[in-house]
Amino acid sequence: MxxxxxxxxxxxxxxxxxxxxxxxxxxxxxxxxxxxxxxxxxxxAPQPIIDAMKARLDHGIFGYSYICETCKDAVRTWLSSRHGWETKNEWMLFHHGVVPAIATVVETFTKKGDNVLITTPVYPPFFNVPGHQDRNIIECELKEENGQYSIDFDAFEKCLQQDIKVFILCNPHNPGGVVWTEEELRKVLQLCKQYDVLVLSDEIHADLVLPGHKHIPLAKLATEEGGKVITCVAPTKTFNLAGVQAAIMITDDEELHASLQKSALAHGQMELNAFAASALMSAFTECDxxxxxxxxxxxxxxxxxxxxxxxxxxxxxxxxxxxxxxxxxxxxxxxxxxxxxxxxxxxxxxxxxxxxxxxxxxxxxxxxxxxxxxxxxxxxxxxxxxxxxxxxxx
The missing domain is CATH 3.90.1150.10 (Aspartate Aminotransferase, domain 1)
Incomplete structure (x- = not known):
């Protein structure tokens, strides 16, 4: 079977x-x-991932673990081969999931009462996480025609004028299943740069783009357009590993990266557990x-x-x-x-x-x-x- x-x-x-x-x-x-x-x-989950986790289990010692450079190499190679996005190991910070990563970004770069922008309908943690941190949620409703969504850029710009600190982008979009076009993503970057808004791009569904379509990492375009971008990716949605808990935050902005590192230290955030690291490594090297x-x-x-x-x-x-x-x-x-x-x-x-x-x-x-x-x-x-x-x- x-x-x-x-x-x-x-x-x-x-x-x-x-x-x-x-x-x-x-x-x-x-x-x-x-x-x-x-x-x-x-x-x-794919058999190579199961085998990798079993091998780690069979070792019998589960002490403190860290993310090695080989793991980072695996992430970097995957992003390059699947999405044409050239990253560097030093741009990466690891977290226990994309939702916790969203919480970290919101907490690090906003304060209570600040405005966070989302485009609705959208994944519930985009509302809930900033809301529980006492941030104001500003909603820009997507345009919908026969179930197909697009960004209303006139409305989007008006929202950005409301002293927005962070825009959370769902790329690809959940629940609408939209793969944003290069034109749309460039426009997002241009407007957010104009209004000095940090973009948090949740790209957890990037590997689940269906035949005939192509995912474009927002940060890949940001190398030309400029602007401040933090991208969240993970193997968990792609390979059914949500319970294993592993995600990566990526930014080439040294100040953003340093602030995220400081936040991790402030919260005593440890490295990924031994099983998550093994699963991540196998996912990105053996499961194409x-x-x-x-x-x-x-x-x-x-x-x-x-x-x-x-x-x-x-x-x-x-x-x-x-x-x-x-x-x-x-x-x-x-x-x-x-x-x-x-x-x-x-x-x-x-x-x-x-x-x-x-x-x-x-x-x-x-x-x-x-x-x-x-x-x-x-x-x-x-x-x-x-x-x-x-x-x-x-």
Whole structure:
């Protein structure tokens, strides 16, 4: 059996996706509910990564670890070969995840009451992390046409004029699945430079760009456009290692880098743990072929859902994403409210998707659906969605 077809039970593994739905959805019993919500995959990590972690485990000693230059070389080579971005080892700082890295950047370069800009709908930590640090969230709503998003640069510039300290960019975009164009990214850089705004570019989905599209690292363009950029990348989304916790912050600005280093020291932030370092090293040196196969599976699953679901359920539309394994399902023409469709999905279809307003008010009328799972589960999810939306029998 193809590894991507194997259904592996994740119950009783402390999986947030499979074991925490009662809390997330406020229901008493989620045992019959199929989770297609949080963004991790139901595929096993690549075998080379598993072998590398086993080898580290078999050594038997798990003392203090550090990120060696060979690990940094692996990151640098990966970014060069997959994205044409030439970096240097000394630009890198390691963290326990992209979300903690976002928290560090916001805390380091803003103070309470400062304005942080985001473009909505967008990944919830972009709201939550600065908000919990008592920063003001300024929202610039993306333009949407038939499920395709673009940046409203007139509105974006007006927002930048509100004394913005940091703009958090989702590149590629989650949940919209947009791969921003070079023209759009250059415009972002030009405007943020003009208003002296630091750009934090979350590029955790960079390796999940689908065939026919190409990810452009923002910092790669910044070498020509100028401006202040910190990029966050990680192997965790790409290789299903979220629970292993590893991310990299990259900037060629010496002052920004020094400030991030000082912040790490102030918080007693240690290096990555021994298993994370082993996983990272293997991911970036041994798993190209696995990733290429994964992208084929994701594309096939996306095509299946887009072909089946809108045909079977009147009022449902799905714009094909350019990146990620997440579908942004447009249900506005069904006439249902968010509360009504979530009730149908959870209680009638026994299916857990994410409500669009989790990504801001701009997400109302949409649902996020994770299709990074074996085809048999995807088919089950589509059947449950269809069942949920069938008219009640009188």
């Amino acid at each position: 193809n590894a991507f077809e194997q259904v592996i039970s994740r119950k009783d593994t402390r999986s947030v996706k499979w074991g925490n739905m009662e809390t997330v959805y406020g229901i008493e019993d989620a045992s019959e509910i199929l989770p297609m919500w949080i963004a991790d995959m139901d595929f096993a 072929e696995w990733l290429d196969q994964l992208l084929e599976i994701i594309t096939s699953n996306i095509n299946y859902v887009i072909e089946e679901l809108p045909t079977a359920v009147p009022g449902i539309k799905i714009h094909k994403p350019q990146a990620t394994y997440l579908l942004w399902v447009d249900y506005r023409e069904t006439g249902l409210s968010e509360e009504e469709i979530m009730d149908k999905l959870l209680n009638k279809g026994k299916l857990a998707l994410e409500p669009g307003t989790k990504y801001g008010e701009a997400g109302r009328g949409f649902l996020r659906m994770n299709i990074a799972t074996p085809r048999s589960i995807v088919e089950d999810g589509v059947e449950r969605f269809i069942k949920a939306m069938q008219p009640a029998v009188v």
